[in-house]
Each structure stands twice: as C-alpha cells, then as structure tokens.
Amino acid sequence: MAVPLTCPQTDPAPALFSVRGLRLSFPDSAHKPLFAPAPRIEVLKGLDLDLPKGQITGIVGESGSGKSTLGRVLVRLMRPDAGQVLLNGQDISTLNEAALRPLRRNLQMIFQDPMSSLNPRHKVWRIVAAPLARYECGSAPQIGLAERRDQALRALERVGLDPGFGERYPHELSGGQRQRVGIARAIALEPEFILADEIVSGLDVSSQAQVLSLLKSLAQEMNLTIAFISHDLSVIRHLCDNVIVLNRGEILENGSVEQVFSAPQSDITRLLLDAIPLPELDDKWFD
Amino acid sequence: MADVSLQTTPRARSGRRNLRLWLPLAWISTLVLAAVLAPLIAPHDPLYQDLFLERLPPFFMAGTEPGYWLGTDSLGRDVLSRVIYGTRIALCVSLIAATATCLVGSTLGLLAGFFGGWWDRVISRLIEIWMAFPPVLFAVLLVAVMGTGLTSVIVAIALIDWTRFARVIRAETMVQAQMDYVDSAQIGGARRLTTLVSEILPNVLPSIVALLMLEMGIAVIVEAILSFVNLSLSSDVATWGSMIAEGRNAIHFAWWVLLFPLIALFLTVLSFSQLGEGLKQRFDPVLQ
Ligand SMILES: Nc1ncnc2c1ncn2[C@@H]1O[C@H](COP(=O)(O)OP(=O)(O)OP(=O)(O)O)[C@@H](O)[C@H]1O
C-alpha cells in the first residue's frame, strides 16, 4: 500500500536512517478475551522512509497516528515487530540493550515534558553530566568529577544557560530554560541523531521561538540529523528540510518541505494544510 | 493588619516546620544520652529491690523518699532508673529492627515496582499472603517459636513489617518508573539497575525515610507489646513494656509505675513519626 516516495532530483544526502517495512503493534487489553491473548492493534503498518544525514525531517500527523511510536523505534526505546531500521547500514531493530549501549551515544532524544524528563532530585549539571560520565569512562580513564562538571557547564553554555544554572534543580527553572537543559543533555554527547518529540508544545509562543531557533542553529553547527515531531505545520515548514505525514500508521507524504507544501499528494494533507493559518511565523525567528 | 499577617505567615509556617523537626530531635537525643549514660545518671540500680520502699509516690506527692523522683514499684525498684535503662532496649530495638525492616521491604518494593513482570508477580503474591496473618499474633507466634530474646524480637519485627515498606515503595516506584527521566537515562546509556539506584531511588527516598521513622516508633510499640505479654526479654532487664505490664496490676494504688514508661513510649513514638515528616519537608529540594 504505502509506496515509498523519494525525491531523487535534489537530494544527494546519504541516509543516516533507512527504515524498511517497519511494523509495530500493541496488545489491545480492552478487548482481551478471558482465556486467550489480547488481540493486537497495528500502530505502524509497514513504513519505509529515509532520514537524510545532516537534515531536519519533520514528522506530522494527527494525534494517535504513530509519530511518537515511530520516533521511539528509531532511538530503540521500542522494538518493532518486523522490518529493518538501518542506522548507517547496520540493522538496529533487533539488537539487545547491551549491543545498543555503545550506539546510544549517537542517538539522543529531547522529550516533550522536561518536568518529567529531568530528574527533579538532580541538579542541572548532574543531569547533563550523567550520560557524559557513562561514555567517557571507557576512553579516558578516570575523568575527575570537576572535569565532567566543566563539560556539562560547557554544554549548558552552548544552549545559552550560564554556569550558575548548573547548581539549580529543574523546578527552579522556567519552562524554556528546562527545555534548554533537555537540549544540552542531548547535544553534550555530540550525537549524530536527535529525536525531538513535540519539544515546544508545552511552551509559550516566545519561548517556542527561542527554543526552535536554538535547535536550528545547533543543527547547522553540529551537522545534526534531527527527526522533529510536531503538530504544527507552520513550525515544520520553517524549521525542517523534509516532511513526513503520517496517518493511522501509514505514510501519506514524504518529501522535501517545498515539494509537500506546494503539491500535496493526498487529500488529508491538503486538509491539514488548509486548516492552519500559514503566515503565522516570522522568518526572523531563525536568524 | 492584612499586610502584617501576609508577611508573617511564611515565616510562621517555616518556624512551625522547624519545630516539627527540632522537638522530636531534642527528645530523641535525650533518649540517646539517657541510654548511653544510664549507669552514670540513673540514681539507683534498676533491678535492686527494696521491699521497705515499695510503692513510693513520685516527688510531687506526699510521703516520698528523697532520691526516688518518680517513685518505686511494687517491688521497691526505682521507676526513674528503670525508665532510663528501658531506653536502651527501646532504642536498640527501634534502630536495628526498623533498619532491617526498611532494607528488606524497600528493596523488594523497588524491585517489584521497577522490573515489574515476574518480579512483581512473585513479590506482590508474597505481600498478599503475608498480610493475611494478624500481625500481633504473628509476632507472638514467631517469638514463641524462636525463643525470647532481643534477636528474636528484632527478627520478628522485620519479618512482620517489611510489607509496609514493600507496598508503599512498590507503588511509588511504579509511579516514578513512568516518568520520562527513566527513558532518558536509557537514552543516556544507563543500565537498568543504575537507573533504579541513581534515578528512581532518590525520588522515593523521602518516603523511605518517613516510613523508617514511623517504623522506629512502631518497633518500640511492638517491643513493648512483646514485653507486655512477657515474650521479649527475661524479666531481669528493665523495659518500658514490662514496666507497663507490671504497673497495670498496681494501677489503683501506684499508677505512676504505669504512667511514666507510658509517657516515655508515647513521646518516643510521636517523636519518630513527627521526625519522619519533618525530615521529609526539610530535606526535600522539591518541596522547599
Ligand atoms: N504503550 C502503549 N500501549 C498500547 N497502545 C499504545 C501504547 N503507546 C501508544 N499506543 C497507541 O498507539 C497509537 C499511536 O500512539 P503515538 O503515541 O505514537 O501517537 P502520536 O502520533 O505520537 O500521537 P500524539 O500526537 O497524541 O502524541 C495510539 O493509538 C496509542 O493509543
């Protein structure tokens, strides 16, 4: 059903992720018969897609269309039922946690709700330093605590938080600052890929703009590949290079932003595009 | 006036909060001192019987004997000295038994709540079966089987009360395990057990501490109950429970024998439970 839609004309960037035939289902416990296993609901119905290196790919779709599930499979918080997830040519869809651990350094994630994703009992610098500590242990023996703390503070600086914030607890920050900490943690390991799942939906409009422009400039600076999940097509249009439109676990559109926005293939996309007031965002945001 | 009350309210509240911390601490420190210095500060040998001095009233009543501040019991033993020596057993039991209970119960609760699945099924079933026994009867049975003595009292308390920790900590761990910071730790390359210890444990620790303090109070009561039914220690050791048991027989003509250990017990249990709450509020960065 889902025809892979590629855009060969302008897209020479090699793919960081190649996903082929991705299927995932959840048990439907509401309709479980008494003495039989629960029936399964298919959430991802055989997806094929590529995420080009060094580009931002937006993923949109209505609530429940499987965006977060797809993202969680990419960073392997979930294991698909079938299909391949090729990361630089290596299939990671069936690796176990021990085999994934060295790869995780390259696959980072920024969460929707920083209140939940930042441990309330840890100071900000510790939150950022924890993954650093885990991955530096192997290569450089015995990096001191002070050194690690400095690294964390440098990461905080890159997202525009000065070192004083390192000593705070997450609840002592504003929403925008919290989300910056989430970004700092994700970039501290210098990953190739970042999954950003609705990272601005809890923020007010001006913090949204700041966080998005920060993400954009970091992406350029660090040559990041980003999967950007959002409800907001106007944000996607301004931030992303490519866009994938999901509907009920199937891909409706997959192509560059200009291509999809100017010539949408499906009626549903057309409806989505019509439903949003497009010239809402100012390009100055991303300068 | 409205201004003034608005300004003083936060300070008054934090003052009350501090009181909740310092009053119990003061009482418990007094107990610790009394336990450690018992031979130095107790005016009499707690076991020495003097039948000529039986049932002396406390100092504020008529017919007292100097030096017997809180009077004597039916065998002429000094009540104050026995209360002081009784703190030794009370503190010893509460500290060791509550810590053991806490370690067993919290560990099982954390494992069940975090790893779920098979771990949870086994541990939850165990808790259910355990809770079907009436606790006091259970304690009496255990001590009857293991024989009296400090060790069996401590083992009995831990064996009975671990479910209190396991249930609460399991539930709290399950809530914490849903938080994104757990996924985030996995993304950051943390092992499951590391996540449990360094991410989830700090979040359930305030509850563990509060429960631990509560348990210390409970341990004192359980020891007193076991002493009361003569199952704790041999009668040649002064404990609050045995004093209460003995005092009960003479309540109509020597109520002080019962009253003073009861007050000590009450204040101690109250202090531990208040200390638990006080500590939680004082050292919780999120609540401040
Ligand atoms: N752990 C789970 N167990 C069972 N069903 C699930 C689970 N997680 C997601 N689902 C179901 O899978 C479908 C897709 O969920 P997903 O979270 O990927 O949607 P989404 O596109 O991210 O939606 P939203 O925009 O609301 O975040 C939904 O119907 C949801 O109910």
Ligand SMILES: [Mg+2]
């Ligand atoms: Mg989602």
